[in-house]
Amino acid sequence: MQISVSPLHLQLRTPFRIAHGVSTQRTNVLVETDGGRGEAGLPPYLPTDYAAAKAWLSGVQLPDWTSTEPPPVVSWLGDLPPGPLPARCALDIALHDSWAKRIGQPLHVLMGVDPARAPVSFMTVSIPERIEDLTRESLPDHPRLKLKLGSGDSERDIAIVQRVRDLTDAALCVDANGAWSIPEAVSIIPRLNELNLLFVEQPIADTDPEDWHLLRRLLPQSHTPPLVADESFSRADDAIALAGAADGVNIKLAKCGGIAASRALIHLARTLDLQVVVGCMVESSLAITAAATLAPLADFADLDGAQLLAADPFRGVTFAGGRPVMPAGAGLGVEPA
Numbered sequence: 001m002q003i004s005v006s007p008l009h010l011q012l013r014t015p016f017r018i019a020h021g022v023s024t025q026r027t028n029v030l031v032e033t034d035g036g037r038g039e040a041g042l043p044p045y046l047p048t049d050y051a052a053a054k055a056w057l058s059g060v061q062l063p064d065w066t067s068t069e070p071p072p073v074v075s076w077l078g079d080l081p082p083g084p085l086p087a088r089c090a091l092d093i094a095l096h097d098s099w100a101k102r103i104g105q106p107l108h109v110l111m112g113v114d115p116a117r118a119p120v121s122f123m124t125v126s127i128p129e130r131i132e133d134l135t136r137e138s139l140p141d142h143p144r145l146k147l148k149l150g151s152g153d154s155e156r157d158i159a160i161v162q163r164v165r166d167l168t169d170a171a172l173c174v175d176a177n178g179a180w181s182i183p184e185a186v187s188i189i190p191r192l193n194e195l196n197l198l199f200v201e202q203p204i205a206d207t208d209p210e211d212w213h214l215l216r217r218l219l220p221q222s223h224t225p226p227l228v229a230d231e232s233f234s235r236a237d238d239a240i241a242l243a244g245a246a247d248g249v250n251i252k253l254a255k256c257g258g259i260a261a262s263r264a265l266i267h268l269a270r271t272l273d274l275q276v277v278v279g280c281m282v283e284s285s286l287a288i289t290a291a292a293t294l295a296p297l298a299d300f301a302d303l304d305g306a307q308l309l310a311a312d313p314f315r316g317v318t319f320a321g322g323r324p325v326m327p328a329g330a331g332l333g334v335e336p337a
Helices: 050-058 073-079 085-103 154-167 182-193 209-218 236-242 259-271 285-292
Strands: 004-018 021-033 036-040 123-125 144-148 171-175 197-201 227-229 248-252 275-279 318-320 323-325
Touching (some): 050 085, 073 085, 073 259, 154 182, 182 209, 248 259, 275 285
Parallel strands (some): 144 171, 171 197, 248 275
Antiparallel strands (some): 004 021, 021 036
């Protein structure tokens, strides 16, 4: 079975500003194999770029499958050598897409999940250059918003949330992308609790899991919004290390290794009494549709990556009232735009 690897260049509709910096475009990895397609985001804060992803994928040898039965995707994935998780993710999605197409059914049907049970997805609001730029008209007309924080000024971060809270009745969460020190987080998080947040994502840097436990000990036992780990989490060992400190984990296919690995992590998170966010990178509808297959298993969904693009190269999952609506076609049901 041949693997085709190519870059997927994506232009953002507007500059996307988070604590890690400002992006206007991204280059993702696109994999095609035996009629299936897969994609994984490669944000600058992950340790894998396109060259590294392509190098690993170019060395992968998949067996030819001549049987009339569908290929044993899970077994193949388990036999792969260690490699960059985004590269594994793109291949995993392509194989799942191909597998479901061979059977002639939508992937989410074969996975036994009910799309109607998916939570309403968040729409992301990046850090504004000026707080005055946040107006009722500038905010997405959406029931759930994720506010990017980490402006470099903790008082400004709080002012951003207060401004948005004054402008909308939408449910809010915030994501600092690891921008706060532990003392800053101890000061900011209880104050944010007064603004009725669903959760605070990645308040401190991706360093030692013990920092999360220290933060938990320093925060008040009550009047603290749930804490969700993102950059600090990508593998089973991370979830185990964070249990008791974080309240939830953000599972993104690109950083966790694909559909099979992410589903296993969801089950582990439930065992550890952790809430689950199914998230995404800046990605096209190809990767977003793959992530949406797992959304019914999550408490929260953050699947707006393709909606940030100037032009989406694929057609796949759509949204009605913020909830994902899965394509009807076999496999992922994704087609070129």
